[in-house]
Amino acid sequence: MAYVNSLAVLITLALYTRVDYVDQTNCGRESTIVKVAAGKSMELDELSQSGIRRIADYSPYLDQLAGLAQQMGLRQRSNLMHVETALRNHWCLGQNSILSWAALDQSILILVVPHYAIADYTSPTEGNMPPRLSAQFITELISGDRQLSISQMQKVSRLLEVEPINIRLREPLVGNKVETQIIEKMIRKYGINYVPSRAVTLFDIVGFSLLTPFEQMTQLNSLSYSLNSAHAKMLEQDVNIDFARSSSGDGFYIWNRDQGLEANVNLYHFMHIVLADNAIARSKSRTKAVPRLRACFHVGSCYEFHQAEGLNPTTHDFIVGDVTIELARMIDAALPGQILVGDFMTDIESHTDTGTLHVEPNIDAVTFLERAQGNLSQLSGMELSGERVTAIKCYLTGERMSDGHFDIRRLTIKDKHGLSRVAFNAKVNIYRELARPILLGIQDKKLPAANPA
Helix, strand or coil: CHHHHHHHHHHHHHHHHHHCCCCCCCCCCCCHHHHHHHCCCCCHHHCCHHHHHHHHHCCCHHHHHCCCCCCCCHHHHHHHHHHHHHHHHHHHHHCEEEEEEEECCCEEEEEEEECCHHHHHCCCEHHHECCCCCHHHHHHHCECCCECCHHHHHHHHHHHCCCCEEEECCCCCCCCHHHHHHHHHHHHHCCCEEEEEEEEEEEEECCHHHCCHHHHHHHHHHHHHHHHHHHHHHHHCCCCCCEEEEECCCEEEEEECCCCHHHHHHHHHHHHHHHHHHHHHHHHCCCCCCCCEEEEEEEEEEEEECCEECCEECCCCEEECHHHHHHHHHHHHCCCCCEEEECCEEEEEEECCCCCEEEEEEEEHHHHHHHHHHCHHHHCCCEECCEEEEEEEEEECCCECCCCCECCEEEEEECCCCCEEEEEEEEEEEEECCCCCEEEECCHHHCCCCEEC
């Protein structure tokens, strides 16, 4: 009993400093999941990519589909539960990875390989001979949609020297959007996924290693609350973001499960709101319960996967790749309170409402920030600490030139391995009706000298 009481005291202390400034957010906003749970009727068109993913993230998946459109009856839900059970058995606690699938009349075909085989396919063979398959082929295989045509399945299976596995169905597949997306989600859950361009932000707690374990716990809890609070505020403004997180030890990597330019811009604004919530909390706290943060934002490639926990893979996502490596190197050089944006150049893919692939080519950091500033009007009216936001300005800093304009400063960052990269210093100013503005980031004049862009 004494242990339980002590634990209750610790939790109360961890939350205490945040209670005094919790905004009156509309946590009861009706969402896709709320409609499903309440058994209300929904149309298939109401389901965004985020909505479909959230439904498939719940376990068991199909218990959450009771309120969906009539196209998915009991037999169809039972059929998909049968597919999920079969996939889990072939996954075999992480021993295998499921690559692709194809639909037949009364069954589906899946390609299953040992988890180590993906690396083996692209490794040099004995005698230093070239690998059997190119890295580009494997990358394309684990990128994007996993559904193949029958002819594609046959060609891929021959190249991999693996026979497809036939899963008999209880009912033929209907083939509608929701059904296909749920199967895609299942396949990805039991495999490895490559994403060529994903925006990720890294929040890092300054001086984390110097804190006591209790202070570390309270500061991580405070940061976690800021993430959830920012998410609720953006949903209130009808700005959709389906964010995922992964611990970095001293903070969190955060990314948007949705993809595309708008999804990346929404993540950038999400970072602003998290930092603003944290700044307000710090101004009201008199203890070390609220962390001082520094943050980085970058766009790059990564691999997504799910780790095994017991008999099922966890529903939490994990990422690793060029984008997380760059963020880790950038954050080491960031000053307390600083916001860094990586020097990226990428093509950003997204799908229209009709399913058509749309590509935004050659998006660099400067162009991205221009797009981000352009759609800030959707955040107007948001309340922070009870005060309505009237304007938000985000920009990359630089020195004032003779004509009165500002250049953009390029910061060269060298890591412990002697490798160099370029980043930009970002500022965010949030103006409110009656309260003082929230100024995030570091002014250019406080930075060491560097070359302008």
